[in-house]
């Protein structure tokens with residue numbers, strides 16, 4: 001058990017370092033005009049994120065025996081979309097967060113207008129990265145582009161965010177809360193797994209169990225996020241605590257023990273979804289266990 005934890009930590013550290021390095025190479029250096037934009041891009045993208053979505057892309061691509069070059073490019077694209085969404089989520093008109101990744105939220109550094117423009121530039125950089133990534137067949141590149149656009153738009157992050165804002169101050173039931181978070185958070189987990197698999201030779205019959213795995217994982221991740229917002233340490237999470245005060249969360253709805261039980265059920269369901277892949281899914285399995293027990 002301890003041995004496998006150490007192995008997972010080493011796997012995550014190595015993959016995170018690879019993604020950090022590749023992201024750094026894809027953003028123009030500080031001082032490139034307009035300097036404030038490139039300062040903002042680097043602040044938002046290269047801060048100490050966990051890179052979980054990028055690592056999920058890599059793990060799914062490894063499962064599907066994808067090219068390492070393609071997988072790394074796509075991991076960067078997914079992390080760019082994620083960073084773009086965090087900037088908007090933190091704005092005063094949304095969560096009004098002051099801290100992100102242990103540093104001031106972007107709008108506190110460059111102002112709201114520049115933060116919004118940086119978010120758009122990151123989305124643009126994500127799709128540019130998909131187009132320029134080598135090692136992909138044209139059909140796969142097209143499918144990956146569609147997968148990401150769907151995850152971002154009304155059927156994904158944007159739809160979830162709008163539902164979240166509409167529900168602020170109201171008491172949501174479990175179905176409504178699940179709708180918000182399966183879109184706002186879950187959609188990018190599903191896209192990460194799918195995009196990674198499409199970098200390889202995944203067949204349609206492999207995609208469905210992977211989507212199911214990622215759907216359960218993404219929702220479990222959100223519930224652990226709610227638990228950390230309620231009782232986690234801002235020094236560990238690098239975020240403000242208690243921002244969800246006016247919102248229904250899995251903790252306000254189910255209590256701490258109920259939310260933990262839900263996490264266990266969802267992670268168990270994610271593990272069952274991996275059954276068809278046998279030992280090939282070892283990293284995806286370990287990744288799910290990490291989400292179950294994370295404290296940051």
Ligand code: GRG
Nearest residue numbers: 049050084085086088089157158161184185225
């Ligand atoms: C235009 C891309 C785009 C989105 C617009 C603002 C918005 C719609 C959606 C918000 C999506 C969002 C930020 C969901 C929260 C998900 C979440 C729990 C984020 C925290 O993820 P971590 O802990 O963060 O993995 P790090 O910093 O480690 O990457």
